[in-house]
Amino acid sequence: MYLSDHAVIRVRLVPAGQQKARMTVSLAATRWCSSRRAYLGYKRLAKKIKPPDIEISRILKAQPRGLEKKARPGVTCIMNTNPVATYLASTPPDKIDTGFLAYLCNLTQVAKTSPEIAFSIVRELENQRKRIKLIASENYCSMAVQLAMGNLLTDKYAEGVPGHRFYAGNENVDAIETLAAKEACELFGAEYANVQPHCGADANLLAYWAILSTRIEKPALEKYGTSNLYSLTDAQWAELKADMGNRRLLGLDYYSGGHLTHGYRYNLSGRMFDIYGYSVSKETGVLDYDEIEKQAMEVKPFILLAGYSAYPRSINFKRMREIADKVGAVFMVDMAHFAGLVAGKVFTGDFDPVKWAHVATTTTHKTLRGPRAGLVLSTSEFAEALDRGCPLAMGGPLPHVIAAKAIAFKEAASPDFRAYAQGVVENSKALAAACIKNGLDVLTGGTDNHLMLINVNGLGLTGRQAESALHECRITLNRNSLPADPNGPWYTSGLRLGTAAATTLGMGRAEMEEIASIMALVLKGTVAAPGKTPSSKSKAKYLVDPGVKAQAIERVGKVQERFPVYPELDLPVLKEAFVDTCNR
Numbered sequence: 001m002y003l004s005d006h007a008v009i010r011v012r013l014v015p016a017g018q019q020k021a022r023m024t025v026s027l028a029a030t031r032w033c034s035s036r037r038a039y040l041g042y043k044r045l046a047k048k049i050k051p052p053d054i055e056i057s058r059i060l061k062a063q064p065r066g067l068e069k070k071a072r073p074g075v076t077c078i079m080n081t082n083p084v085a086t087y088l089a090s091t092p093p094d095k096i097d098t099g100f101l102a103y104l105c106n107l108t109q110v111a112k113t114s115p116e117i118a119f120s121i122v123r124e125l126e127n128q129r130k131r132i133k134l135i136a137s138e139n140y141c142s143m144a145v146q147l148a149m150g151n152l153l154t155d156k157y158a159e160g161v162p163g164h165r166f167y168a169g170n171e172n173v174d175a176i177e178t179l180a181a182k183e184a185c186e187l188f189g190a191e192y193a194n195v196q197p198h199c200g201a202d203a204n205l206l207a208y209w210a211i212l213s214t215r216i217e218k219p220a221l222e223k224y225g226t227s228n229l230y231s232l233t234d235a236q237w238a239e240l241k242a243d244m245g246n247r248r249l250l251g252l253d254y255y256s257g258g259h260l261t262h263g264y265r266y267n268l269s270g271r272m273f274d275i276y277g278y279s280v281s282k283e284t285g286v287l288d289y290d291e292i293e294k295q296a297m298e299v300k301p302f303i304l305l306a307g308y309s310a311y312p313r314s315i316n317f318k319r320m321r322e323i324a325d326k327v328g329a330v331f332m333v334d335m336a337h338f339a340g341l342v343a344g345k346v347f348t349g350d351f352d353p354v355k356w357a358h359v360a361t362t363t364t365h366k367t368l369r370g371p372r373a374g375l376v377l378s379t380s381e382f383a384e385a386l387d388r389g390c391p392l393a394m395g396g397p398l399p400h401v402i403a404a405k406a407i408a409f410k411e412a413a414s415p416d417f418r419a420y421a422q423g424v425v426e427n428s429k430a431l432a433a434a435c436i437k438n439g440l441d442v443l444t445g446g447t448d449n450h451l452m453l454i455n456v457n458g459l460g461l462t463g464r465q466a467e468s469a470l471h472e473c474r475i476t477l478n479r480n481s482l483p484a485d486p487n488g489p490w491y492t493s494g495l496r497l498g499t500a501a502a503t504t505l506g507m508g509r510a511e512m513e514e515i516a517s518i519m520a521l522v523l524k525g526t527v528a529a530p531g532k533t534p535s536s537k538s539k540a541k542y543l544v545d546p547g548v549k550a551q552a553i554e555r556v557g558k559v560q561e562r563f564p565v566y567p568e569l570d571l572p573v574l575k576e577a578f579v580d581t582c583n584r
């Protein structure tokens, strides 16, 4: 039992005459356990082995009271031997995989403080290995990207910009940030890059702030003859704030695939701006530029915003810029989803957002395949305001993540990445075509990018039921609202699928066809469970035919076997070291 008087204890075990192979390399096998019972168990074990062979080193840490309530009964995490030493001893030098070795060292170190966290990291790998991931906003980044984040750079405060910091000792962070910004500019052909945003939402907030600051605050200060906000009179300050607040923003509405940060009423952006939304055409499901232009002429937005989370077609950014210019708006693009397709030169010319936008924002972790973070690109007009973004609009930068961004930008500049980006779209088109062939209702009849939307209403399901049924059958994707969705943003009527992650694993057309066929099998083999009244149907509960489920899991397994997630990571070894001994 997991007892209330927890102590995480470290037990150094040197079993005489046992585990000879390990002993020769590790000299001592280090064991961890996390309960008083385990502690007592080890004491009993100690008695059975000659005293000099056992060393109960010390009680490392008392766990806080209350943890036992969260932990499942029987939690006892024991790191089984020293996995790094075992790996090194059993692997010829030329076969050592530095990525795997780094993981082993990392998890060993983590487990010394928290075996539970090491346990969950390995379990996450195991979960991801079992499933095909079609979440359009996720990917698998490289080992180099991941490992650049696990180091002392996280200790550093670096408010300000390179060469102009609010803290001393930033020479190395300056070098990292300068490199990352230079690479971002080169990769996207931008005049300016700010690599500090922590995520896509941050990038958008920073962009909004910089646009307001540049186009409203700066001229106002010039008018008042000062550059110091504190020298304004109360009346001037009130006037400036009123002028900056509630400006008009026209962006793609949420139900047409826009993001929450594009002015959804419940989001901060919806309160910062006077929001107007353009929608996809009811007939075609795609953007109608003439209609957008008409609306822009009426609204006269301060910012015209393009970009999406769930729109399966390419956007003509040149046309959008023309509309923005016609109404005197700043043209902003949120390319969070498709930045990898821009970097990989799938979207070029009229379809390249950076070429046409005043300000472009993105995440770096979706199709761009970098760390979980954000980025703002702009023309030089907005550089000064963006440079003041931290600390005025954002918290301190994360130097370890900026280092990982630099690596991701370098990777994205390679010919391999271009081939990857092309592959993402080819797979996406193949998957959409195969879904249609299998009788699924793919919105707009296909896709131009990495994602597509499927309406599951016709199958008698909500998006939530379809998402859960597929996850149960080992295909992971997310439900999504559709234009004019009768089921609202929680249950939804749609599924959003993307091919960025599957393409990283090396999957191609044949796998896309198999995945579409499995999805159709599952969706057609799932029904809504009965609702609360005899004639109603649940919107959340569902029943998957057991035979369908078994068949789907088997077929997913066959695909996954050939395309393992992070193939360099030896899952059985990681499980043996960090999971199997955790009795959960």
Ligand SMILES: Cc1ncc(COP(=O)(O)O)c(C=O)c1O
Pocket (backbone or CB within 6 Å): 137, 198, 199, 200, 201, 202, 204, 259, 261, 307, 308, 309, 334, 335, 336, 337, 363, 373, 374
């Ligand atoms: C278009 C768009 N912008 C911004 C974001 C926010 O990104 P993050 O979750 O990194 O804040 C997302 C996230 O999905 C997105 O799709």
